[in-house]
Amino acid sequence: MNRSNEGTPDRSIVSGSDFLHMAIDEAPSGGKSEWLAQQIRLALADRRLPVGSRLPATRVLAGELGVSRGVVTEAYQRLVEDGYVAGRGRNGTIVVSAPATTTAAKPPTPASPSSRRSVFTTEPGADVFDAIRTTRARIDFSPGLPDLAAFPRAAWLRAERLVLDRLATSDLGYGDPRGTPALRMAIANWIARNRGIRAVPDEILIVAGTAQTLTLVGQVLRGDGISTVAIEDPGSLGARQHLHNCQLDTPPVAVDSEGIRVDELRATGAAAVFLTPAHQFPTGVVLRGSRRSELTHWASKSGGLIIEDDYDAEHRYDRPPVPALRSMLADSVFYAGSVSKLLAPALRIGWILAPPKYRDGLVDAKRFADLGNATLPQLVLAHFMESGALERQLRHLRRQHRRRRDTMVKAVAAHLPGAIVHGAAAGLHLTITFEAGFADTDVAAAALARDVKVHPLSWHCQLPRKPGLVLGYAATPTTDISEGVATLGEVLRRMS
Amino acid sequence: MNRSNEGTPDRSIVSGSDFLHMAIDEAPSGGKSEWLAQQIRLALADRRLPVGSRLPATRVLAGELGVSRGVVTEAYQRLVEDGYVAGRGRNGTIVVSAPATTTAAKPPTPASPSSRRSVFTTEPGADVFDAIRTTRARIDFSPGLPDLAAFPRAAWLRAERLVLDRLATSDLGYGDPRGTPALRMAIANWIARNRGIRAVPDEILIVAGTAQTLTLVGQVLRGDGISTVAIEDPGSLGARQHLHNCQLDTPPVAVDSEGIRVDELRATGAAAVFLTPAHQFPTGVVLRGSRRSELTHWASKSGGLIIEDDYDAEHRYDRPPVPALRSMLADSVFYAGSVSKLLAPALRIGWILAPPKYRDGLVDAKRFADLGNATLPQLVLAHFMESGALERQLRHLRRQHRRRRDTMVKAVAAHLPGAIVHGAAAGLHLTITFEAGFADTDVAAAALARDVKVHPLSWHCQLPRKPGLVLGYAATPTTDISEGVATLGEVLRRMS
Numbered sequence: 001m002n003r004s005n006e007g008t009p010d011r012s013i014v015s016g017s018d019f020l021h022m023a024i025d026e027a028p029s030g031g032k033s034e035w036l037a038q039q040i041r042l043a044l045a046d047r048r049l050p051v052g053s054r055l056p057a058t059r060v061l062a063g064e065l066g067v068s069r070g071v072v073t074e075a076y077q078r079l080v081e082d083g084y085v086a087g088r089g090r091n092g093t094i095v096v097s098a099p100a101t102t103t104a105a106k107p108p109t110p111a112s113p114s115s116r117r118s119v120f121t122t123e124p125g126a127d128v129f130d131a132i133r134t135t136r137a138r139i140d141f142s143p144g145l146p147d148l149a150a151f152p153r154a155a156w157l158r159a160e161r162l163v164l165d166r167l168a169t170s171d172l173g174y175g176d177p178r179g180t181p182a183l184r185m186a187i188a189n190w191i192a193r194n195r196g197i198r199a200v201p202d203e204i205l206i207v208a209g210t211a212q213t214l215t216l217v218g219q220v221l222r223g224d225g226i227s228t229v230a231i232e233d234p235g236s237l238g239a240r241q242h243l244h245n246c247q248l249d250t251p252p253v254a255v256d257s258e259g260i261r262v263d264e265l266r267a268t269g270a271a272a273v274f275l276t277p278a279h280q281f282p283t284g285v286v287l288r289g290s291r292r293s294e295l296t297h298w299a300s301k302s303g304g305l306i307i308e309d310d311y312d313a314e315h316r317y318d319r320p321p322v323p324a325l326r327s328m329l330a331d332s333v334f335y336a337g338s339v340s341k342l343l344a345p346a347l348r349i350g351w352i353l354a355p356p357k358y359r360d361g362l363v364d365a366k367r368f369a370d371l372g373n374a375t376l377p378q379l380v381l382a383h384f385m386e387s388g389a390l391e392r393q394l395r396h397l398r399r400q401h402r403r404r405r406d407t408m409v410k411a412v413a414a415h416l417p418g419a420i421v422h423g424a425a426a427g428l429h430l431t432i433t434f435e436a437g438f439a440d441t442d443v444a445a446a447a448l449a450r451d452v453k454v455h456p457l458s459w460h461c462q463l464p465r466k467p468g469l470v471l472g473y474a475a476t477p478t479t480d481i482s483e484g485v486a487t488l489g490e491v492l493r494r495m496s
Numbered sequence: 497m498n499r500s501n502e503g504t505p506d507r508s509i510v511s512g513s514d515f516l517h518m519a520i521d522e523a524p525s526g527g528k529s530e531w532l533a534q535q536i537r538l539a540l541a542d543r544r545l546p547v548g549s550r551l552p553a554t555r556v557l558a559g560e561l562g563v564s565r566g567v568v569t570e571a572y573q574r575l576v577e578d579g580y581v582a583g584r585g586r587n588g589t590i591v592v593s594a595p596a597t598t599t600a601a602k603p604p605t606p607a608s609p610s611s612r613r614s615v616f617t618t619e620p621g622a623d624v625f626d627a628i629r630t631t632r633a634r635i636d637f638s639p640g641l642p643d644l645a646a647f648p649r650a651a652w653l654r655a656e657r658l659v660l661d662r663l664a665t666s667d668l669g670y671g672d673p674r675g676t677p678a679l680r681m682a683i684a685n686w687i688a689r690n691r692g693i694r695a696v697p698d699e700i701l702i703v704a705g706t707a708q709t710l711t712l713v714g715q716v717l718r719g720d721g722i723s724t725v726a727i728e729d730p731g732s733l734g735a736r737q738h739l740h741n742c743q744l745d746t747p748p749v750a751v752d753s754e755g756i757r758v759d760e761l762r763a764t765g766a767a768a769v770f771l772t773p774a775h776q777f778p779t780g781v782v783l784r785g786s787r788r789s790e791l792t793h794w795a796s797k798s799g800g801l802i803i804e805d806d807y808d809a810e811h812r813y814d815r816p817p818v819p820a821l822r823s824m825l826a827d828s829v830f831y832a833g834s835v836s837k838l839l840a841p842a843l844r845i846g847w848i849l850a851p852p853k854y855r856d857g858l859v860d861a862k863r864f865a866d867l868g869n870a871t872l873p874q875l876v877l878a879h880f881m882e883s884g885a886l887e888r889q890l891r892h893l894r895r896q897h898r899r900r901r902d903t904m905v906k907a908v909a910a911h912l913p914g915a916i917v918h919g920a921a922a923g924l925h926l927t928i929t930f931e932a933g934f935a936d937t938d939v940a941a942a943a944l945a946r947d948v949k950v951h952p953l954s955w956h957c958q959l960p961r962k963p964g965l966v967l968g969y970a971a972t973p974t975t976d977i978s979e980g981v982a983t984l985g986e987v988l989r990r991m992s
Contacts, residue, residue, distance in 0.1 A: 034816055041819065045694055082819050083788025097792055097824045126860050133670060148668040153660045160656055164649045172644040172840035173971075174629060198541055208704070208866035215864055245864045292579025296593055323537065323578050328593045344668035346871035364622050368711055368741045369865060370704035374873060375842035475669075 019056055020048065024065045032067055036075035037082075044084055044098040055085060055093040120445040124459055126241060137453035139484035143282065143429035143472035146315075146341050147400050152393055159383040163376060175375055177367040179206025179351075183378040186385035187351050191337065194314055196323030199330075199353055205362055206373050209350040210309060213336040214239055214274075216365040217307055218246025220358050221272060229307065230270035232260050234431075234460045236281045239274055239309065252462035255280055259287035262294035265304075272305035277325050278313035282431045282460050282470045284423010286322060295325070299332035305355065307334045312341045314394055315474075316426040317402045331355050339381065341428060342394060349373065349381055397474075401428060407478040408471065408485060415489030428475075431457060433468035438495055440467035446491045452484045515552055516544065520561045528563055532571035533578075540580055540594040551581060551589040616941040620955055622737060633949035635980035639778065639925035639968035642811075642837050643896050648889055655879040659872060667875070673868040674859055675702025675847075682881035683847050687833065690810055692819030695826075695849055701858055702869050705846040706805060709832040710735055710770075712861040713803055714742025716854050717768060725803065726766035728756050730927075730956045732777045735770055735805065748958035751776055755783035758790035761800075768801035773821050774809035778927045778956050778966045780919010782818060791821070795828035801851065803830045808837045810890055811970075812922040813898045827851050835877065837924060838890060845869065845877055897924060897970045903977045904969040911985030924971075927953060929964035934991055936963035942987045948980045 020043050027035035043049040055061070058076060062069040076093055079085040086096045119131045132142065171180075178184065184201035191197040207213050221229065229243050233252030240250050251268045254261045259280060265273055275295075277287035287295075298304045306325060313321045326335035330353075338350030354362045366372065384390045409424055412432060419432040436443075440456035447454055457468030469488070473481055516539050523531035539545040551557070554572060558565040572589055575581040582592045615627045628638060667676075674680065680697035687693040703709050717725065725739050729748030736746050747764045750757045755776060761769055773783035783791075794800045802821060809817045822831035826849075834846030850858045862868065880886045905920055908928060915928040932939075936952035943950055953964030965984070969977055 038816075041692060045692075045823075078818075080785040081782070083785045083792065083821075083824060084819075086785070086789060096789060126863065129670065130673065130863070134672075145669050148665045151665075151668050153663070157653075157657055157660050161653055164653050167649070169644045169647075172647050172842045173641050174625065174841045176630075177626065196537060196541070208870070211864070212866040215866075242864060286577070289577045289579045289582070293582065293592060296579065323580075327541075328579060345670045345867075346668045348866060348868070348870040367622065367626070368707070368738060370708040370711075370844060371841075372844070374704070374844040374870065377870060377873065 019061060019064065022065065024067065032071045033074040033078065036065075036067075036071065037078040040075065040079060041082070041084065044095060047098065049095050049098075051095050051098055053095045054091070055095070057092060120441040120448070120456065124237060126245075128459075129238060132453065132455075135448065135453065137448055138451040139476065139480045139487070140453045141429075141455075141469075141471045141473070141476065141484060142453055143455055143470045144341070145345065145472060145475040146343075146397055146428060147404075147474055148344055149475075150393070150396060150400060151344050152389065155384070155389050156380060159380045159387070159389070160376070162383060163379040167376075167379070171375055171379070175372050177372040178202075178363055179204070179373055180375055180378045180382065182382040183385075184351075186382040187337070190385050190390070191324070191353075195310065195321070195337070196327040197335065197353070198327070203353050203359070205352045205354065205359075205366060206378060207350050207352055207366060208348040208370070208373060209340055209345070210311060210336045210338050211238070211242060212369065213309075213334070213338075213350055213352050214242035214307070215246060216362055216369065217334050217336075217352070217354075217358075218243050218248055219365050220354075220361045221305070222246055222248065223361065224358070226271045226305075228268070228270040228272070230265055230268045230273040231462075232275060232280060233463045234282050234457060234465060235274070235462075236276070236309075237459045240462075243274065250274075250462075254463065255283055255285055257285060259285050259291045260295075262291055262298055265295075266298060266302070271303070272307065274307045274309065275325070276309045276311060278310055278321055279315075279423065279427045281309075281311065282423070282429065282455075282457065284425065284427055284429075284431060286426070287325075292325065292328070296329060299329055304332065305334065306332055307336065309336045311336075311338070312427045314342060315398065315401060315428060317398065317405065318425050321426070326353055331357075334358070339390075342390060342397070343381075343384075347377060347381070349377060401474045404473040404476065404478055404481060405430070407481045408473040411482045411485035415486045416492060418492075429470055429472040431468055431470050433457065433466040434492065436467050436492070436496065438467070440469060443467065443469065443488075443491060443495065446495065447488055450487050450491060452487045452491075454488070515557060515560065518561065520563065528567045529570040529574065532561075532563075532567065533574040536571065536575060537578070537580065540591060543594065545591050545594075547591050547594055549591045550587070551591070553588060616937040616944070616952065620733060622741075624955075625734060628949065628951075631944065631949065633944055634947040635972065635976045635983070636949045637925075637951075637965075637967045637969070637972065637980060638949055639951060639966045640837070641841065641968060641971040642839075642893055642924060643900075643970055644840055645971075646889070646892060646896060647840050648885065651880070651885050652876060655876045655883070655885070656872070658879060659875040663872075663875070667871055671868050671871055673863040674698075675700070675869055676871055676874045676878065678878040679874040679881075680847075682878040683833070686881050686886070687820070687849075691806065691817070691833070692823040693831065693849070694823070699849050699855065701848045701850065701855075701862060702874060703846045703848055703862060704844045704866070704869055705836055705841070706807060706832045706834050707734070707738060708865065709805075709830070709834075709846055709848050710738035710803070711742060712858055712865060713830050713832075713848070713850075713854075714739055714744055715861050716850075716857045717801070718742055718744065719857065720854070722767045722801075724764070724766040724768070726761055726764045726769040727958075728771060728776060729959045730778050730953060730961060731770070731958075732772070732805075733955045736958075739770065746770075746958075750959065751779055751781055753781060755781050755787045756791075758787055758794055761791075762794055762798070767799070768803065770803045770805065771821070772805045772807060774806055774817055775811075775919065775922045777805075777807065778919070778925065778951075778953065780921065780923055780925075780927060782922070783821075788821065788824070792825060795825055800828065801830065802828055803832065805832045807832075807834070808923045810838060811894065811897060811924060813894065813901065814921050817922070822849055827853075830854070835886075838886060838893070839877075839880075843873060843877070845873060893970075900969040900972065900974055900977060901926070903974040904967065904981060907978045907981035911982045912988060914988075925966055925968040927964055927966050929953065929962040930988065932963050932988070932992065934963070936965060939963065939965065939984075939987060939991065942991065943984055946983050946987060948983045948987075950984070 058072040062072045088094050184204040188201050228249040230253045231250045232255045253265045308325045326333040335353040419434045422431040424430040444456040455470040554568040558568045584590050680700040724745040726749045727746045728751045749761045804821045822829040831849040915930045918927040920926045940952040951966040
């Protein structure tokens with residue numbers, strides 16, 4: 001062994017011979033330098049060569065490996081350029097930094113591996129929906145999902161093939177931040193047919209779902225000096241969190257059997273309001289005509305702005321949906337739609353129609369957010385909408401969801417005789433309230449212990465309310481619905 | 497004709513008989529009320545029934561249409577609930593609002609239909625890249641695109657079929673805001689193989705491209721009280737705009753032949769710096785080992801943070817790429833990668849590895865931004881990476897791009913004898929500088945008038961520099977490259 005380059009104790013010597021146990025035979029001919037550099041990088045990464053150690057002299061290592069000295073010199077030069085080693089004159093070549101060490105790759109873990117209990121016993125934070133999503137339960141009544149098993153996979157793949165066949169090369173580059181013209185046109189037609197809204201494609205901005213709508217609209221409103229967006233109470237916790245995150249206050253405004261109390265809205269002095277008029281979340285109330293008139297008056301007199309989340313308007317069972325507020329109040333309404341309840345939330349596609357005054361600002365916000373949605377899924381969806389496939393899917397879902405709703409309504413009547421059912425005429429969920437001396441979070445926790453997942457109504461309330469549960473039925477088979485509601489009945493009887 | 501409900505002049509009477517020229521035969525049996533309500537909504541929308549007009553009395557219209565009075569009463573009730581009409585006692589039923597009118601749907605227009613000249617004669621604004629993208633030119637040297645004609649459409653569709661076959665139903669719901677486990681694992685393996693970075697999937701956050709990375713990191717840094725991110729000069733105008741949009745100052749730091757001047761960086765007092773170490777944009781300089789050491793020193797002594805945009809690091813022609821800074825400085829580096837230069841910008845998929853301290857905050861920012869990327873394209877990409885298809889694509893691109901680079905270097909030597917070529921050893925573009933008494937924006941404008949699109953170097957400079965052009969070659973066929981550079985030569989000769 002050649003130990004002629006004896007160093008100080010904190011600079012342990014690494015010398016040739018079996019240096020790193022390298023097998024030079026493995027090096028590709030013509031690529032020996034890079035191979036050698038890479039072997040040393042690996043040794044740096046796993047700390048076989050710690051920072052402060054000295055590499056063998058080039059002459060020595062070349063001799064030991066049976067390569068020309070130039071091969072070693074070039075490998076060292078690459079490591080110098082990497083910044084891993086530095087020449088220190090007569091002190092030789094020293095390791096000065098190393099790749100980050102980590103343990104070997106292991107499978108990813110859930111974002112919020114909460115315990116089953118803690119999700120309901122702590123104040124819901126920004127990650128509450130991750131926490132409840134990753135909490136396992138045999139029967140899942142989380143609201144907000146359509147029947148995902150009905151996702152038309154074969155039709156989606158067929159549409160994707162057509163899109164890939166017809167795609168222009170330039171469609172693969174950076175695109176219009178507002179979305180592809182084809183999808184904006186398809187959505188203009190969809191909302192005209194289904195939601196009574198007349199709009200030209202240039203008024204439509206494609207976004208990554210309603211969560212992004214709230215963040216972009218929140219930014220634009222803040223930029224316009226607005227600091228308060230009133231929200232319905234009960235009202236979506238998720239929407240409230242998103243608006244809060246934009247530094248917006250969200251004073252609660254009560255919802256009664258006719259919808260939001262516009263007199264109370266006026267009293268808050270808020271410049272804007274977040275609404276779910278077609279099927280209020282979570283109560284299911286449809287905003288009545290008289291309230292619509294009051295809102296119109298509020299918007300025109302005070303310049304009030306409305307964020308209309310039309311999240312499940314297409315899902316009505318008894319009669320066609322009421323038209324969107326946007327159809328009457330184009331100058332005051334930010335209209336938010338998405339395919340999360342029509343196809344799948346995993347697609348992350350939604351759309352905004354903004355009041356003309358805010359349109360350009362919203363396009364700028366979308367550009368800064370992500371330069372625009374991905375192109376291929378937009379084109380597939382456009383094909384889906386224009387070919388009638390989405391309408392077929394909606395008809396199929398309506399039948400399926402209606403069966404499941406009927407099952408749940410019957411099961412609630414049978415197993416939860418004291419409960420009042422709200423908002424079952426439409427949508428993907430219903431809400432029950434009950435008289436009780438305990439918190440609905442405790443009911444939810446007890447249900448989860450029995451393998452049934454529900455949202456406590458109180459999550460979606462800022463004002464004191466009767467306890468209740470929000471029960472999604474659309475994504476759950478009927479046998480599970482009956483069984484799950486029976487379990488809820490047992491849970492409530494035991495707690496009473 | 498029944499004109500018994502004579503009104504005031506501003507409330508024109510609409511009476512029965514041929515009211516709206518409705519053909520009741522078209523109404524579905526059992527759906528007459530909704531059909532009638534819909535006919536009236538359409539008439540409201542196109543102003544055949546203006547606000548203030550009065551609907552025919554129910555008895556009258558029922559008689560004229562030959563339907564029961566209940567059908568008309570129910571249709572009117574729906575319109576009341578819509579908020580379009582209101583009962584006014586003896587004054588009848590009055591139109592009080594109407595759906596928004598728009599002109600008939602027309603094809604969408606470009607986001608920024610700038611004139612050819614204005615794109616180079618005005619200060620570049622937030623929409624400058626939209627403006628130049630939508631400006632037509634026969635030969636396009638805009639930098640930042642790989643050869644999009646090489647996008648592996650058939651392989652992408654095959655991977656999509658596999659993904660759709662194997663997908664769990666729950667994968668179609670809301671997902672982990674950090675991205676799918678499969679893609680985070682595939683990226684951990686990709687960056688270990690190609691960029692010398694060891695990371696576990698939990699350290700990786702999937703985002704919608706590097707534009708989103710900049711916005712999310714900017715938000716997190718602002719939230720941590722940081723107000724300044726130094727940037728290279730020359731350096732990416734787009735990155736600078738994104739950081740500005742997060743209310744961050746971006747003092748310029750000069751780049752010389754060894755990379756960023758770390759002494760100047762230190763002098764700015766900035767807490768963070770945005771860097772393109774592997775192939776500096778736009779000069780193409782590779783950050784040298786000595787500068788890497790200085791940066792390491794700066795980061796460890798002053799707690800400085802680095803945003804490392806590794807945008808085209810995989811595209812080297814002469815030797816393997818240098819390792820990422822992240823591989824040495826995991827605690828200080830936000831590492832940004834994407835597939836925009838490997839596959840296509842239209843996919844909008846990228847990834848961030850953050851310093852541990854900022855990881856949770858970045859996940860929160862991504863959740864509020866859009867709840868996480870769409871699932872299907874992530875799974876297709878994961879399959880692409882793990883199957884070796886992406887490495888095959890990269891090898892194909894390297895050969896293709898190298899040919900195009902060689903053509904451009906030769907053409908510049910032939911047609912632009914006074915120009916100096918920078919950064920041709922890697923990447924998707926090169927930069928030329930020249931001695932001239934005129935602005936490079938004027939050269940770009942003159943080239944555009946001759947149907948050749950280029951970026952003026954001055955767009956990417958905050959400090960005074962020699963005029964130059966940034967010339968993307970990767971997406972342009974060789975014959976167009978030769979012709980386009982010849983045109984640039986003529987343009988420069990005429991201006992000199």
